[in-house]
Amino acid sequence: MKLYGMRASGNCYKPLLAASMLGIELEWVETDLFKGETRTADFLAKNPNGKVPLLELDDGRVLPESNAILCYLAEGSPLLPQGRFERAEVLQWLFFEQYSHEPYVAVARFIAKFLPADHPRRADLPRLREKSRDALGVMEMALSKRPYLASTGFGIADIALYAYTHDAPAAGIALDEFPHVTQWLARVRAQPGFVGQ
DSSP states (O other): OEEEETTTOHHHHHHHHHHHHHOOOOEEEEEOOGGTSSSSSSHHHHHTTOOEEEEOOOOSOEEEHHHHHHHHHHHTSTTTTHHHHHHHHHHHHHIIIIIHHHHHHHHHHHHHSSSSOOOOOGGGGGHHHHHHHHHHHHHHHHHHSSSSTTTTOOOOOHHHHHHHHHTTGGOOOOOOTEEEEEHHHHHHSSTOOOOOO
């Protein structure tokens, strides 16, 4: 299988990390959105949304969206539970990541890390950091009760939320006030097959 992605992207890091932990070999195809490589005719034929990551299966089928790729890779493994409620609980965290976490933590990280110091979007950083702390507070509460986000233990919910949480300090978001999140980050890093971004 091929994974089209950009190394600097947390969303692209998610399937790389999951594949490493699952022992799945992927051919990495660096696709730099800053250079317009996701807007070429060839790439848009694969993903009309023009975004990475994009998983291309051996039979030519393609699957975009990082969390959908996580579900595909983890199917039938301990990283994605089979029970109806337990699977829905994992999906709940994946939806939380996309709607309550990534729009703030990842966007603040992007602005702080990649945009020039005089860029007008930097004016958004205080609001984004505040909303990021709200999302991290939800995680802190959950992780104060159990070691991983889902009740079934370590899985793709943790991988999805690790991807941007571990780099939150680059966005100017201190993790000191979230001790359970900080301890959880260390537990994720200790998982077999872990690879850094």
